[in-house]
Amino acid sequence: MSLTELKALLPDYAKDLRLNLDSVLNESGAPGLSTKQIFLIALASAIGSRYAPLTQAIAEETAKVADAAEIGGAKAAAAIMGMTNIYYRFTHLVSEKDYATLPARLRMNVMANPGGDKIDFELCSIAVSAINGCGMCLDSHEKVLRNHGLTTQTIQSAVRIGAVVHAAAVILEQNTALTI
Template identity: 35%
Template sequence: MDMLQLRDAIPSYAKDVWITLDGALNRSGLAPEVAAAAGIAAAISAGSPQLVEAFQGLTTEAEATAAKTAAAIMGMTNIWYSYLELADDAELKTQPPQIRMQAYATHGGVEKKHFEIYTLAASIVGKCRGCVTGHIAELKKLGITAAELRDIGKLAAAVNATSKLIKLS
């Protein structure tokens, strides 16, 4: 699925979703290839292979691979840390998660700031409070602005909504 097919797959009653997604990809504080890769991470978290395919042509192979790596890791950690929050068990919280995250140390092969953007996009869709706040804090250390954080959140929200809409078409 390319972007034109994606646009056509969104029902007319959801025009606002398309306009938001298009703006997040093409008119935000994020470089277009970074926004597209963040879209890949969010699309994987939303379970939408069609969106992954659509966004992949808008970024580099390195950024796409890093976004996929970020989403894979966040697929585990979003659940783990949400589980800890839901369990609210002091003893359980002392246990190491024993979740392998070696790729996190290498930033998936791209600039650390980009990788953090991808982990944040995936975590927003994954609805993990601890991961979202942790990645925002790290991105602030890396110099990201509030407007860029807004754009990542807007992108994740639009990707999540789009994934649901294209499942209906």
């Protein structure tokens, strides 16, 4: 199913999501990001949101603007954030602060060499971290992006993409289960 067909399946009560998808998935609605970055972030966000039809539709659009290595970087960001967001959210939220002093002992080599552009990887990572609600990871990726000269508006654009893609994934998945 295409992205256009999926957007059409969003029910009337989620009309804002349909409008927001149109907005954030183009350069005028995502200031500071290129079309390639927009779709890489959307792909990582869709993977992180776990709704296969939306992930597939966004993957097809992403393949039109990004090469295999760049797509691999977006997938790697979703994969590694799926692990690190949970771990670091635990160390941040648990009352016992000793956990934060222990080495994570989790392989995270992909963060040093994500395959695609490092900035694109960080943009994907911050969007997925927002979806997963990890404040420590959000702070870390935001700092890296700011150190590379990205503006707050550019970073906000990435997080907005993650928010809209995630909300669309939730509604598309659940709408098929609703009978009222």
